Amino acid sequence: xxxxxxxxxxxxxxxxxxxxxxxxxxxxxxxxxxxxxxxxxxxxxxxxxxxxxxxxxxxxxxxxxxxxxxxxxxxxxxxxxxxxxxxxxxxxxxxxxxxxxxxxxxxxxxxxxxxxxxxxxxxxxxxxxxxxxxxxxxxxxxxxxxxxxxxxxxxxxxxxxxxxxxxxxxxxxxxxxxxxxxxxxxxxxxxxxxxxxxxxxxxxxxxxxxxxxxxxxxxxxxxxxxxxxxxxxxxxxxxxxxxxxxxxxxxx
Amino acid sequence: xxxxxxxxxxxxxxxxxxxxxxxxxxxxxxxxxxxxxxxxxxxxxxxxxxxxxxxxxxxxxxxxxxxxxxxxxxxxxxxxxxxxxxxxxxxxxxxxxxxxxxxxxxxxxxxxxxxxxxxxxxxxxxxxxxxxxxxxxxxxxxxxxxxxxxxxxxxxxxxxxxxxxxxxxxxxxxxxxxxxxxxxxxxxxxxxxxxxxxxxxxxxxxxxxxxxxxxxxxxxxxxxxxxxxxxxxxxxxxxxxxxxxxxxxxxx
DNA sequence: CGGGACTTTGAGCAAATTCAACCATTGTGG
DNA sequence: CCACAATGGTTGAATTTGCTCAAAGTCCCG
Numbered sequence: 001x002x003x004x005x006x007x008x009x010x011x012x013x014x015x016x017x018x019x020x021x022x023x024x025x026x027x028x029x030x031x032x033x034x035x036x037x038x039x040x041x042x043x044x045x046x047x048x049x050x051x052x053x054x055x056x057x058x059x060x061x062x063x064x065x066x067x068x069x070x071x072x073x074x075x076x077x078x079x080x081x082x083x084x085x086x087x088x089x090x091x092x093x094x095x096x097x098x099x100x101x102x103x104x105x106x107x108x109x110x111x112x113x114x115x116x117x118x119x120x121x122x123x124x125x126x127x128x129x130x131x132x133x134x135x136x137x138x139x140x141x142x143x144x145x146x147x148x149x150x151x152x153x154x155x156x157x158x159x160x161x162x163x164x165x166x167x168x169x170x171x172x173x174x175x176x177x178x179x180x181x182x183x184x185x186x187x188x189x190x191x192x193x194x195x196x197x198x199x200x201x202x203x204x205x206x207x208x209x210x211x212x213x214x215x216x217x218x219x220x221x222x223x224x225x226x227x228x229x230x231x232x233x234x235x236x237x238x239x240x241x242x243x244x245x246x247x248x249x250x251x252x
Numbered sequence: 253x254x255x256x257x258x259x260x261x262x263x264x265x266x267x268x269x270x271x272x273x274x275x276x277x278x279x280x281x282x283x284x285x286x287x288x289x290x291x292x293x294x295x296x297x298x299x300x301x302x303x304x305x306x307x308x309x310x311x312x313x314x315x316x317x318x319x320x321x322x323x324x325x326x327x328x329x330x331x332x333x334x335x336x337x338x339x340x341x342x343x344x345x346x347x348x349x350x351x352x353x354x355x356x357x358x359x360x361x362x363x364x365x366x367x368x369x370x371x372x373x374x375x376x377x378x379x380x381x382x383x384x385x386x387x388x389x390x391x392x393x394x395x396x397x398x399x400x401x402x403x404x405x406x407x408x409x410x411x412x413x414x415x416x417x418x419x420x421x422x423x424x425x426x427x428x429x430x431x432x433x434x435x436x437x438x439x440x441x442x443x444x445x446x447x448x449x450x451x452x453x454x455x456x457x458x459x460x461x462x463x464x465x466x467x468x469x470x471x472x473x474x475x476x477x478x479x480x481x482x483x484x485x486x487x488x489x490x491x492x493x494x495x496x497x498x499x500x501x502x503x504x
Numbered sequence: 505c506g507g508g509a510c511t512t513t514g515a516g517c518a519a520a521t522t523c524a525a526c527c528a529t530t531g532t533g534g
Numbered sequence: 535c536c537a538c539a540a541t542g543g544t545t546g547a548a549t550t551t552g553c554t555c556a557a558a559g560t561c562c563c564g
Contacts, residue, residue, distance in 0.1 A: 210419030
């Protein structure tokens with residue numbers, strides 16, 4: 001199992017392992033993830049109202065907490081841990097469309113049902129908002145709606161980036177891009193860019209990059225042989241030749 | 253050149269070839285694309301104000317009217333013709349992230365610059381809005397902002413779909429998906445689902461599906477041999493076995 | 505210490521690419 | 535009006551990248 005990863009994602013997060021909402025009457029005010037999420041757009045005086053809508057929840061590693069086809073009654077904000085968002089084909093082929101980290105937002109749905117599934121990669125903490133209530137809240141606090149639009153735009157840009165990766169990059173370029181991206185992300189969460197944890201399995205990395213586990217593994221080995229990276233543990237990378245890795249990643 | 257395609261995309265559109273905004277004092281009110289676009293969320297009394305912000309423009313086939321890196325001062329609404337949105341890698345590899353049709357919206361940008369380029373595939377008509385002015389307008393007409401969020405959500409869902417295609421589908425499945433999608437899109441624009449125009453080149457299809465022109469061409473030939481489709485002209489498809497094509501497309 | 509899950513490695517294979525030639529359509533200039 | 539160049543599309547052969555199938559190897563954790 002993967003419980004080992006729990007809490008390793010926010011090494012310097014303060015109040016609770018894995019980060020997350022604080023307890024007490026005003027949990028959102030104490031939320032360690034707030035500064036990097038939607039909730040940042042909420043002014044202090046509106047926080048209690050947001051908190052009233054919020055249900056803080058947890059999911060242990062490998063739990064699927066959103067299944068494609070479910071009624072899309074909720075929106076989510078990840079406060080601790082790592083989540084994978086994915087789609088399946090009928091025969092089981094899986095494409096992971098994104099990994100979510102603390103502060104990331106989830107749940108923008110087109111119809112009344114989710115078109116994707118979401119599974120906890122590590123133990124996860126998240127806040128759940130009922131769509132109905134949140135929509136009301138959004139009407140009253142337009143700033144948050146703007147923020148949502150910004151978030152959606154960012155995700156759209158990221159999605160386009162990922163399409164370039166999936167459609168036009170080689171296995172080496174894909175993995176290099178992934179490592180650079182993950183390093184950046186991890187460092188923003190308090191880990192170092194040079195050495196950081198790799199919370200997801202090889203299979204998940206493969207399903208994110210449009211490859212097989214074997215190819216991911218082989219490419220890791222190549223990179224290690226070429227001294228671009230080191231793998232002190234299976235779930236930890238040290239980038240030893242950042243320029244070379246970045247060059248591979250940004251064939252653009 | 254491709255001028256031959258101009259106007260072939262909205263066969264039943266009324267007022268002008270290729271559709272587009274009407275002339276005169278209230279062009280938006282006469283816009284044939286309005287009913288299927290953002291502008292639909294604008295109430296009649298606000299239309300003049302929107303019209304005041306709008307600059308109707310044209311671009312002939314193959315003209316790049318947004319280049320990645322440009323300052324993102326404008327938003328766009330396609331009113332006639334077909335546009336491709338794409339990204340390039342340094343060595344020229346291209347990934348088309350989407351084709352836009354009349355009613356489609358374009359320009360959501362993360363930073364101050366566009367991260368993508370946009371090129372007219374056929375002769376194109378479009379409306380241009382200055383970001384600044386539009387933002388003001390959005391503040392006053394929250395309904396439109398909501399609509400934008402909905403559009404962004406839809407695009408996000410489409411982007412995820414495309415990631416599945418790029419990362420996990422075979423060449424045959426990719427082309428089948430593309431044809432089904434295009435058929436649906438074309439029929440909503442007044443063409444038939446059974447036979448419709450194929451306004452983009454094989455190279456563009458390849459760059460959209462993460463394949464090479466050769467593979468696209470070979471797969472077209474396969475489909476023709478298997479009597480799934482017919483190609484009365486190079487730029488026209490007739491779907492002769494829709495169920496089979498759909499089955500190939502939706503391996504999901 | 506042993507079982508299970510995950511990862512790595514190897515060998516052969518297949519899908520898609522590359523490189524190259526050929527064909528078809530269209531538009532141009534003689 | 536026809537020849538012909540140009541562009542885009544198709545086809546073929548050889549090659550390559552990444553996949554499949556199979557077998558070890560590793561690392562936890564109990």
